[in-house]
Structure formats: structure tokens, C-alpha cells
Amino acid sequence: MKRNSRLSLALHTLSHMAGSPDRVRTSSDIAEHAGTNPVVVRRVLGKLREAGLLTSEKGHAGGWRLAHKPQDITLADVYLALDERMVATGEASEASACSVEHALHKRVSSVLEDVEESLVKKLSETSISEVRGNA
């Protein structure tokens, strides 16, 4: 795959699941559709399960299912579940000895945090069911 692949994979998969929420899908099915590997799928969807967006069941007839109605899952939920911020790094800047560096970092961080917040806000305005509706 390419860059931002985890988020792409997650959003793509959930958007599909929104289309027929009762259907159970296996990692293999999903992987095949997404052109990737079942283990990769389990890694990514595992994060979504931790966040309570999906449920998974082992064994025969097991697989993945939405934990809520598609209308109740927004793009922001998916984004936040993966815990990879696109914009703000969430801190950690190893206390530079350089005051200019420090001042710069403070200024830039503040901008990035604002932008991150606005990103999440915008993503939260679309549910995974709406995506499909627009196709």
C-alpha cells in the first residue's frame, strides 16, 4: 500500500460495512478487497475494536462486525481510534537548549493543535453511512 494506509484501510472498510451492517466479514475477505494482507487488517481493525467501534468473533462464522449503527460512527471516531495524529504530534520536543527553537516550537505547536482540532471537528460531521450515500 502507500502512505496513510492504516487510516485509508480503516475508513474504506468501515464505509463498506456501513452498507450492510449485519454482515460478518473475515479478515481475509477484507484483505482481499483492500488488496492487502489479513494480518494487516487484523492489526488495524484491532485498534478500532479497542476503541469500541467494531466487535470481532473467533471460530466458525466468526469475523468483524460494526459495534454501533453506521449513523453513529463518524470519520473522526475512526481517525481518533487509530491514534495517529496527522497534524499535531501531541508533544515531545526534547527541551532544546536554543531559545529560538523553543519559542518557535511553542508558536508552531499552538497552530498545529488548533488545526488538529478543526480537522477532528470536520471529520466528526460525516458518518460512515453518509459516505456511501454520496457515492
Add this chain to the structure above:
Amino acid sequence: MKRNSRLSLALHTLSHMAGSPDRVRTSSDIAEHAGTNPVVVRRVLGKLREAGLLTSEKGHAGGWRLAHKPQDITLADVYLALDERMVATGEASEASACSVEHALHKRVSSVLEDVEESLVKKLSETSISEVRGNA
């Protein structure tokens, strides 16, 4: 260095140059201060030169200098000069055969473009001279 290192290096360097705009600095000086390598510095600053933010001179007493007054160079100028968008990818999504993927991409791209625009707008509100002023 770490993540986003090119942008960090560029902003850091220009913020310093804003402090004494007439001083010429060599790649080596800059590299030493930033804890990196002269060639890396030239690679990054070269982009800023292409964008008209810096000038460079070869030979004895050569080096790097701001092309404009520090007040006239904003963080957005630096960001845009490097041509690495943090948020919007600027396109290229290999025309998926999957309509859900397509719809999703359209929706997400639109959000990202908005966010990118707002990022640039916020960065443009601070000049490299102001950064230092806040230290």
C-alpha cells in the same frame, strides 16, 4: 533528526537569521547549530532559495542570506516553499475501481483541503521576526 525535520530545520534556521539579517551564514555554521550535516542544510535551504526566500553565494565569504526583510517572511512562506503538505496530499489516488473508495476519498480530500488551507492561513499570521520576539 526526527520527524518533520526539514520543516523544523528550515523554520529554525530562518528564525535565527531574522535575528541578524545582514550576517551571512555558511551551510557548515548552520549545520553545526542544528546538529546536522552541511549537505542536508543545502538541500533544505535550496528549496527556500527556489522559492525566493533566501539567496546563496558561492566562493570565499559566500553563504546564505535572507532575500527579504524578516518581517516579510511568514511561517507559511517557509512551509509552502518546502512543498511538503502535512495534511492534503494534493491528489493522486490511482482511480480505484471501488465506488465506496472513490466517494470516501472525495469526502476526505475535501476536509483535508479545508484544513490545509486553514493551516496555511494561521501560519501566515506569524513572521519569522515575530517568533524571535516572543522568546
Add this chain to the structure above:
DNA sequence: TTGTTCGTAACTTTTGCAGTTGCATTTGTA
């Protein structure tokens, strides 16, 4: 009890980027 599926760990491959080296070119100075 057998087969299917997730859960997870360990390893390999790929990829992007920093870092490095080397050399041509330009330019100021002795």
C-alpha cells in the same frame, strides 16, 4: 474433533529520508 477464524509474536522486505562522500564550479584573496 475438526476446521475456521481471530490474536499475536517474530521475522523479512520495502521505502523514504538523513547522513555521507566526492567532485565540479564559483569566487575572494594573497
Add this chain to the structure above:
DNA sequence: TACAAATGCAACTGCAAAAGTTACGAACAA
């Protein structure tokens, strides 16, 4: 003119993060 100092650039190495792969255990339904 000769030399040293600086950028410009190309090619290579090294490294780290992520995807991909393999393997196996655990859970569960038929």
C-alpha cells in the same frame, strides 16, 4: 596565477518505520 572556501549536485550508505509474511496458539461452531 594559485589557492582556499564556499555552494551545487550526484551517488551511495545506513537506519528506522511500516507493510508484508509466516507461524502458531486460542476460541468456537458444526
